[in-house]
Amino acid sequence: MQKLTFTLGIALTGLLSATTLHADSKKLLSVTTGHYYQLIEYDSAAWENARLGCESIGAHLATITSQEEQNFIDKALMPGMDGYYFIGGTDAASQKKWQWLTGEKWSYTNWSKGGDNGPQPNNRPDEDYLMLGSNTPESDIAWFDVDSVTEEAGYICEWSANKNIATAIIPDLNKNKANEIAVLSVDYETGEHTVHIKDTRTKKILNTLIFATDAVTAPQGMIVLKDLNGNGIPEIGVLYKLKEQPAVLIKDAKAAANSPLLKTLTFLSNAFTGQAITVSPDGNGNGVDEITVLGRHKKTLADLTEMRDSKTGKSLGQTSFAVVIDNSTPELP
Structure with a gap:
């Protein structure tokens, strides 16, 4: 293999193994x-x-x-x-x-x-x-x-540079007749990913959840789900890449900061990178919300969504988006 002195007619073979x-x-x-x-x-x-x-x-x-x-x-x-x-x-x-x-x-x-x-x-x-x-x-x-x-x-x-990745509204946690607001933040110095939950009336922080460090990639979005574990408290879901696959990590909104995850749901396949996450009301009659993740194919850049039941994790269907806004250059002659 010829060393790159940058004549781009170089012959390159195979995938090089990563070195230092x-x-x-x-x-x-x-x-x-x-x-x-x-x-x-x-x-x-x-x-x-x-x-x-x-x-x-x-x-x-x-x-x-x-x-x-x-x-x-x-x-x-x-x-x-x-x-x-x-x-x-x-x-x-x-x-x-x-x-x-x-x-x-x-x-x-x-x-x-x-x-x-x-x-x-x-x-x-x-x-x-x-x-x-x-x-x-x-x-x-x-x-x-x-x-x-x-x-x-x-x-x-x-x-x-914006450390605040996403926001979401949480139904009243402390019974003062005011909703709470959750903010998902990334600290690029420490690598901590946190969700701060603040009372919209008193402006006080009610809880802080720590989701991950730079050991995994930065989060792509956040949702609030109806109670999944029977304690009457909503759950927080954060979209990550886990083992090269889009995944939603879920915690109880009132759990301790470093508490274990309530559950993890994976979406699509490792051919996709997660782009966005949304939540929708129960569509299959079991009383819990559904989660939809938008992924982008790593090679073709085509978009695909998958919906899953937030409790069972069962896939409820995928939808492809073949029509993409054309942000590319016109074909060159």
Whole structure:
């Protein structure tokens, strides 16, 4: 296998096993986007490993949607650096139609205009993934379409700076005729994921639940369910990725902070990444709510929902969404 000096006609074979990784930078905050970014260095990497690496620390591969965001990465993350880093763009689902894995609109681009590799993207059928970088610290940073596996490449992770992930209303817990509000938060310093429950009348915190740390990926959403364990108290469900599969972790709303989970329900399959979660009233006559999870296929980016009974965990059906808002680029000639 030829070393990447960045002539993108390199021959790349097989999926490289992950080797030692380390962070090249601290998490840096962009005041323009309100997001955190960090450079991660691999001795060798695959785009899919990079995607999973970001998700394992509660982030996603960086999506660069404006010149201001590109400028921040150039000047704050990569000043005086050379090398190449995967970011979150792909046309694997449809050749020449580039998409961000987050579903954000594809409009801004920073393709390399020439050099040893020629103008980018060169649209070779085996080059479906997006990388940015430069040969020397003095060179301009630009984008390249590459194979899924590249030698001595790193990647860039992006986090939302908003620590509050989701909110939900809980029926009155302390009998003062006022609903409570739950806020799901992530602390990117400690890795703690917490749900704070506050009385909307007194403004006092009534309970705090700790769900996870960075040992699992950051949560994607939260719901409130009718009582499942017979104590008359609602339950809190939080959507995670568990063993590569969307899963809802459920706790009693008045449980102790570090109490065990009441139950865990898995959805779809490990081919999907959880995107959103909703709750709906009982539809099968057993008196409990139903949970629906929206997932996105990791390779095709197609969306699929699955509904499950919150008590039995039984699947009540799946619905696919073949019609997707087209945020990709038009086909290139």
